[in-house]
Amino acid sequence: MYKSGYAVIIGRPNVGKSTLMNHLIGQKIAITSNRPQTTRNRIETVLTTEEGQIIFLDTPGMIRKADNKLGEYLIDVSDKTIGDADVILWLVEPSSYIGHGDRDIAEKLKKQKKPVILIINKIDTIDKKKAPEILEAWEKVLAFDDIIVVSALRGLNVEEVIRAILKRLPEGPQYYDEEVVTDQNMRQLAAEIIREKALRALNEEVPHGIAVQIDSYKERSEDLTAIEASIICERDSHKGIIIGKGGSMLKKIGTAARRDIEEMTGTKVFLKLFVKVRKNWRDNEKDVRSFGYDRKSL
Numbered sequence: 001m002y003k004s005g006y007a008v009i010i011g012r013p014n015v016g017k018s019t020l021m022n023h024l025i026g027q028k029i030a031i032t033s034n035r036p037q038t039t040r041n042r043i044e045t046v047l048t049t050e051e052g053q054i055i056f057l058d059t060p061g062m063i064r065k066a067d068n069k070l071g072e073y074l075i076d077v078s079d080k081t082i083g084d085a086d087v088i089l090w091l092v093e094p095s096s097y098i099g100h101g102d103r104d105i106a107e108k109l110k111k112q113k114k115p116v117i118l119i120i121n122k123i124d125t126i127d128k129k130k131a132p133e134i135l136e137a138w139e140k141v142l143a144f145d146d147i148i149v150v151s152a153l154r155g156l157n158v159e160e161v162i163r164a165i166l167k168r169l170p171e172g173p174q175y176y177d178e179e180v181v182t183d184q185n186m187r188q189l190a191a192e193i194i195r196e197k198a199l200r201a202l203n204e205e206v207p208h209g210i211a212v213q214i215d216s217y218k219e220r221s222e223d224l225t226a227i228e229a230s231i232i233c234e235r236d237s238h239k240g241i242i243i244g245k246g247g248s249m250l251k252k253i254g255t256a257a258r259r260d261i262e263e264m265t266g267t268k269v270f271l272k273l274f275v276k277v278r279k280n281w282r283d284n285e286k287d288v289r290s291f292g293y294d295r296k297s298l
């Protein structure tokens with residue numbers, strides 16, 4: 001019996017959802033960083049095996065309250081994506097302390113009937129002796145269909161996750177060709193790579209207010225891609241930080257992004273980056289939409 005369906009990955013910001021998804025499909029598609037709210041859109045990826053086809057949906061970290069229009073969008077993405085799930089993967093930190101954020105998620109999950117697999121991630125960061133205590137605490141939170149302890153970063157125990165999902169997927173056809181890995185196109189992937197490099201290079205309050213727009217994407221030849229992109233920020237002072245002394249910060253972001261985009265496209269890449277200010281864009285519904293975060297598309 002061939003199985004197929006959607007496995008939605010949810011959890012609080014920064015718990016390792018995108019890292020896990022990348023590991024499960026064996027390819028880096030979703031961007032990751034040590035900053036909360038790295039993922040902003042629902043990212044679909046596909047894993048095809050002999051037993052079935054799992055369509056993963058990575059979601060933005062679940063937050064309790066939105067501070068702006070972008071935050072409202074992020075909450076919408078997670079909520080709506082749960083509705084599409086055949087199986088829900090709930091990722092958490094390896095701690096026996098269960099905070100308000102996770103309690104809220106548990107309440108949401110109690111209201112629905114889909115199978116929920118709890119994944120306790122980042123097991124590499126704790127003393128193994130603590131594992132039983134953590135498991136005991138989480139078992140009381142919800143009647144989980146399964147609980148799996150993993151390290152997404154190290155790839156520890158991630159095969160278990162695939163088995164657990166396949167066990168709970170309904171019988172179904174192979175929806176996508178074997179070679180399909182994601183629904184994201186090259187432009188979107190390139191924009192995300194640039195955003196990732198900016199998130200990783202910048203500190204403090206700047207990263208949260210960044211968006212990236214691809215202004216032009218041209219496959220000049222079989223082995224050359226020319227891309228122009230703008231990093232949008234919220235304030236003039238942020239623009240200065242992103243450009244850096246003598247352009248050093250922008251150069252650092254550009255070099256790192258170019259390398260990854262070259263790997264992705266298998267071509268040489270010309271990457272030209274610009275920095276633009278769009279004052280407080282995250283508070284402006286129209287701006288939020290125009291930068292790729294459109295509630296209507298959900």
Ligand SMILES: Nc1nc2c(ncn2[C@@H]2O[C@H](COP(=O)(O)OP(=O)(O)OP(=O)(O)O)[C@@H](O)[C@H]2O)c(=O)[nH]1
Nearest residue numbers: 013014015016017018019033037038039061152153
């Ligand atoms: N030590 C350790 N770090 C991990 C593990 N999994 C993820 N991380 C790190 O945790 C941070 C967040 O990872 P992401 O995958 O971006 O987390 P996320 O849940 O997708 O975050 P949002 O998209 O912001 O909700 C990154 O710095 C990862 O390298 C793990 O198993 N062990």
Ligand SMILES: [Mg+2]
Nearest residue numbers: 017018038039
């Ligand atoms: Mg993420």
